[in-house]
Amino acid sequence: MKPIFERYASPLYSTVILPRLGNRAAAEDVLRDTMAAAMEKIDQFRWQGRSIYSWLRMIAVNKAYDVHRRTKRGQKLVDAMAVELPSETLPDERADAKLIADQERALNRERISATLDKITPRYREAIQLRLVEELPRSECATRLEVTVGTFDVLLFRAVRSFRKHFGERD
Amino acid sequence: MTTDAPTDERDDAIPAHDAPETESERHQARAFAKLVDGLVAGDGTPPALDADQRELIDVASTVRASITEVALERGRRDAIIDAAYARVLGARSSAQPLPAEVSSLQAARRSRLRYLPWATTVVAAAAAVALLVTRPTPAPAPVAQAHTQAHIDAPRLSDQHLSRPADLLIGKIPRAAAGQASARIDLIVADRMAGYRDLHLRGLAAKVGKEGGVSR
Numbered sequence: 001m002k003p004i005f006e007r008y009a010s011p012l013y014s015t016v017i018l019p020r021l022g023n024r025a026a027a028e029d030v031l032r033d034t035m036a037a038a039m040e041k042i043d044q045f046r047w048q049g050r051s052i053y054s055w056l057r058m059i060a061v062n063k064a065y066d067v068h069r070r071t072k073r074g075q076k077l078v079d080a081m082a083v084e085l086p087s088e089t090l091p092d093e094r095a096d097a098k099l100i101a102d103q104e105r106a107l108n109r110e111r112i113s114a115t116l117d118k119i120t121p122r123y124r125e126a127i128q129l130r131l132v133e134e135l136p137r138s139e140c141a142t143r144l145e146v147t148v149g150t151f152d153v154l155l156f157r158a159v160r161s162f163r164k165h166f167g168e169r170d
Numbered sequence: 171m172t173t174d175a176p177t178d179e180r181d182d183a184i185p186a187h188d189a190p191e192t193e194s195e196r197h198q199a200r201a202f203a204k205l206v207d208g209l210v211a212g213d214g215t216p217p218a219l220d221a222d223q224r225e226l227i228d229v230a231s232t233v234r235a236s237i238t239e240v241a242l243e244r245g246r247r248d249a250i251i252d253a254a255y256a257r258v259l260g261a262r263s264s265a266q267p268l269p270a271e272v273s274s275l276q277a278a279r280r281s282r283l284r285y286l287p288w289a290t291t292v293v294a295a296a297a298a299v300a301l302l303v304t305r306p307t308p309a310p311a312p313v314a315q316a317h318t319q320a321h322i323d324a325p326r327l328s329d330q331h332l333s334r335p336a337d338l339l340i341g342k343i344p345r346a347a348a349g350q351a352s353a354r355i356d357l358i359v360a361d362r363m364a365g366y367r368d369l370h371l372r373g374l375a376a377k378v379g380k381e382g383g384v385s386r
Contacts, residue, residue, distance in 0.1 A: 005251045010241060010242045013242040014241060019232055021228070022234075023227075024240075032250045036254045039258045111236070120187055153191045155199070156195070156198060156203075157184055157185055159230050160184050161184045163225065
């Protein structure tokens with residue numbers, strides 16, 4: 001199974017596990033657990049016209065949610081992730097793993113963007129500058145024409161606002 | 171899976187972006203800013219965090235991971251795969267029973283392999299005995315004698331089939347007379363000529379043409 005893991009480890013990590021956990025170390029642990037579970041349960045895999053990547057993805061999603069339950073993260077965030085990043089397999093199940101990963105990545109971006117559209121533009125800009133473009137705090141403060149301390153508060157409020165709207169359905 | 175959390179901080183109103191900051195909020199914001207610095211730098215999350223801070227940094231991580239492609243380095247990937255194998259194999263070696271089908275196959279293979287050396291030895295011994303019993307009686311002889319004996323024992327070929335076939339008139343040519351070919355040819359020609367003259371003088375040539383053959 002090693003060639004399978006070598007091929008699918010990166011898309012599982014970047015498009016399935018890390019977006020659900022956010023934490024790199026935890027994501028790596030879940031990836032390892034996913035592979036171990038796949039090796040132990042490989043006799044349960046049945047070819048049904050779907051790539052084995054879909055099966056690995058299901059294991060990874062469940063492992064990620066186990067982490068949330070185990071660490072007793074806020075239930076609302078876990079629910080929000082369940083809504084925004086569903087565990088159901090993507091529509092095109094027969095697609096190649098790369099295509100599935102690309103589709104998942106696009107969906108993740110779309111859902112994050114949809115939530116960003118719900119929050120105040122100034123909060124959205126703070127998140128965009130610091131978390132997406134990874135500009136230093138000083139640079140972000142300059143662009144928003146505030147002090148660094150004020151920018152810290154702005155970003156703090158922005159992420160809280162995002163969390164509030166994440167998982168909401170219109 | 172929805173729950174009611176009336177005391178959840180998330181349900182508190184988020185201050186407007188231009189609302190005045192409180193000291194408490196500034197303190198929390200500074201702490202959060204350091205966490206974000208570590209997130210962007212790729213550092214791990216500190217283990218000791220309050221629930222709200224941990225959740226906020228998780229949200230920030232989710233935003234980053236969803237929008238920007240966070241690649242898994244090849245070295246880390248291989249290390250994680252090796253760790254997964256070590257975990258599964260380590261669990262197997264620590265007396266964790268294998269699936270029944272695998273166990274029975276392994277037991278059967280082991281029992282077959284146990285008798286393999288003995289079986290090989292018996293077969294080799296039987297083959298050696300069979301060779302000893304069935305081999306022809308050996309007769310030690312010098313090489314030259316063996317060759318002559320083989321020559322004498324070989325089936326006798328007629329003179330006609332030897333490499334120097336002899337004419338019936340001449341007979342077998344002794345080796346000493348091998349150089350007298352001219353004399354032998356003269357004798358054969360004379361014999362053929364004599365035969366022809368004989369036929370002609372006796373008027374038999376015409377008769378051969380009429381009757382289709384005459385014997386001498």
